[in-house]
Amino acid sequence: MIDARNFYINGSWVAPQAQADCSVIDPSTEEVYATISLGDQADTDAAVAAAKAALPMWRATKKDDRIAILRKILDVYNCRSAEMGAAMSKEMGAPLDLSNGIQTGIGAMHIQAFIDALDGFAFERQLRDDAPNDQIIYEPIGVCALITPWNWPMNQVTLKVIPALAAGCTMVLKPSEEAPMSSLLFAEILDEAGVPAGVFNIVNGTGVGVGTQLSGHPDVDFVSFTGSTRAGVAISKNAADTVKRVSLELGGKGxxxxxxxxxxxxxxxxxxxxxxxxxxxxxxxxxxxxxxxxxxxxxxxxxxxxxxxxxxxxxxxxxxxxxxxxxxxxxxxxxxxxxxxxxxxxxxxxxxxxxxxxxxxxxxxxxxxxxxxxxxxxxxxxxxxxxxxxxxxxxxxxxxxxxxxxxxxxxxxxxxxxxxxxxxxxxxxxxxxxxxxxxxxxAGAPFGGFKQSGTGREGGVWGLEEYLEVKAVGGWFRDV
Structure with missing residues (x-):
């Protein structure tokens, strides 16, 4: 039995504030093989506080420094790809060839695509040639709540965590409690890659628990959610009181x-x-x-x-x-x-x-x-x-x-x-x-839908822009 009760908050693995065990079941056998904890408000608050405290430092980093971190993440991810494949196969039932193939490989693909997008992205640019004193500035949106599903774990985690890091945001990840083990491994990968304390945090929990606490939290500036349309509607309503931006990747019937x-x-x-x-x-x-x-x-x-x-x-x-x-x-x-x-x-x-x-x-x-x-x-x-x-x-x-x-x-x-x-x-x-x-x-093409399939786009430049605010400045001193 694997004991995976701890959360990753402020650069350390910490015990939950209150005991609330949850079994992780192998869907091929219906047998319990791991135990995680379900976070409560105190755990959520601690993770958000860590992300908020780390934000001034991380948002001030240079683009080249963030690219270097992302490249290190990719290196560590590739080195631990076999572990990642095994984790996803066990937790959500993907056969080994699928799990070691596209389920793991798509994560590496997204990381590289975001490195390419970040490398070519201008965070400051002139509005137009005929408006030399108008400057457009892209700034990180702030503390992000990232809520991911169980069906394509690393696809969704990398589509959210990596552009948030690239943009200069800090974050709290809440993976699905049905398939949490790959995300806990991903936290280890980010820690090994040298992501500074507080920039990335992970708290396990249910959607109605930690998910609701994050989407309505006054110190969370942006929520990115992938899951059912029903849950997306609930998140939007809960986030409305704090007027935060919400990006939704929801259902489909192709x-x-x-x-x-x-x-x-x-x-x-x-x-x-x-x-x-x-x-x-x-x-x-x-x-x-x-x-x-x-x-x-x-x-x-x-x-x-x-x-x-x-x-x-x-x-x-x-x-x-x-x-x-x-x-x-x-x-x-x-x-x-x-x-x-x-x-x-x-x-x-x-x-x-x-x-x-x-x-x-x-x-x-x-x-x-x-x-x-x-x-x-x-x-x-x-x-x-x-x-x-x-x-x-x-x-x-x-x-x-x-x-x-x-x-x-x-x-x-x-x-x-x-x-x-x-x-x-x-x-x-x-x-x-x-x-x-x-x-x-x-790779790098935008992923997202119309109508009740959601709002926003993930992947490439479009995914990076989801984590940025746009500031327009008039009277910019071009020659300073």
């Missing part, structure tokens, strides 16, 4: 539009993407819209892909998918599959219950519904599991209308070999991101 002329692998690629990370991705393409002339063949391809998708424990290597994060998420996915059946969606693969041979652990059968309509709950609600819903369309206009008929607007997907149509549809889709023909966005 549409994958497959035209008749799409490449031969489009359906299989889309289904695999939906099932990846056991469907626990906000940008998963869970609604597959297929042009009618290709629809019947697409359903058969999706069935074959689902039936070929292996499911197994996270401790094994291979291209299988692992379990859901916990019992609550397992029950939710089971319930939504039942909802789909009752709504009249045609269950063509998978269904309720665990996959054959897996009687323990939060494992779900890769599931495909066909003949779905966009008024069904399975087409409108974010299921957050390996459940793919397929629907036919007759025209480009119909596809766009259905794709946009959702409260979400995170990521949509387009599959066609017609360049003009691809670009035209991408422009028409109401989402913060569009990926076409299997081409993922590059």
């Amino acid at each position: 549409a994958n539009i497959i035209f008749a002329d799409a490449d031969a692998d489009a359906v299989q690629r889309g289904a695999i993407h939906c099932f990846n990370n056991t469907g626990q991705s906000c940008n998963a393409p869970t609604r597959m819209l297929v042009e009618r002339s290709r629809y019947d063949a697409a359903v058969k391809e999706a069935i074959a892909t689902a039936e070929a998708q292996a499911v197994d424990t996270a401790s094994k290597t291979g291209d299988h998918i692992g379990p859901m994060i916990n019992q609550t998420q397992f029950d939710k996915v089971q319930s939504m599959i039942e909802v789909g059946i009752k709504e009249g969606a045609k269950l063509v693969a998978g269904g309720t219950g665990r996959p054959q041979g897996l009687n323990r652990g939060y494992f779900v059968r890769p599931t495909v519904f066909a003949d779905c309509t966009n008024d069904m709950d399975v087409m409108r609600q974010e299921i957050f599991g390996p459940v793919l819903c397929i629907s036919p369309f007759d025209s480009e206009e119909d596809a766009i209308e259905v794709a946009n008929d959702t409260p979400y607007g995170l990521t949509n997907y387009v599959q066609t070999t017609d360049p003009e149509r691809a670009n035209r549809v991408a422009r028409a889709l109401k989402s913060g991101m569009v990926e076409m023909n299997g081409n993922f966005r590059s």
